[in-house]
Amino acid sequence: MPEACCAQSAEDLQKEKQLDELFAQWRGVKGALIPILQGAQEIYGYLPKEVLLRIARELKLPPSRVFGVATFYAQFHLQPRGRNIVRVCLGTACHVRGASKIFERMQQELGVGDGETTEDLRFTLETVACLGCCGLSPVVMINDDTHGRLVPDKLKGILEQYD
Ligand code: FES
Incomplete structure (x- = not known):
């Protein structure tokens, strides 16, 4: 259904916009990885792989470091969570x-x-x-x-x- 598809995209776009704002808020700040992971998880409900890769690119960190931190702390979820x-x-x-x-x-x-x-x-x-x-x-x-x-x-x- 086109409506459902468009509604989905609008929601995705909204989330991307919020993610952009999150990056802008923490740009140039040392030790921003954890707060950015927390903020991204608030936006998406969990930390999708593409979002982790984007965080690595934005912070100029190796993806392995970002994935390492995200999997180390119990507060982060790499799979969708229930309502x-x-x-x-x-x-x-x-x-x-x-x-x-x-x-x-x-x-x-x-x-x-x-x-x-x-x-x-x-x-x-x-x-x-x-x-x-x-x-x-x-x-x-x-x-x-x-x-x-x-x-x-x-x-x-x-x-x-x-x-
Ligand atoms: S053992 Fe303390 S609430 Fe269950």
Whole structure:
């Protein structure tokens, strides 16, 4: 459909414009690589390969250095992320209260494993070692929402709240 194609291009152009502004903002500044990677990830939601290559060109750095930094820090994502980030706690307090069953059911509900994103980009599933609210164990966080004292049968209804 021509409309969909044009809408997509307009969105891409908008992102490129934002990227240009980001480069302009950091031009000539030492140590700009990390803030530029952060800014680019905010624009794109993750760091596509072409964007990393563009950053290398703009900063006159070897691509291997840019890719090295982007893969070293856990804050950077080289694959598309879901609109909703699901974090299942597998820490000790949650573990003793059945977190593995929660995680198992969550994987079934979403059809993806740890670190993976659903095909429709609705959810990314991750595991964490503690969410800092052990009193509510077992706990799952979806974006900024905490869901505590969970049982597997509650998950489906909770996931339905997120588009
Ligand atoms: S161990 Fe799960 S919230 Fe702390």
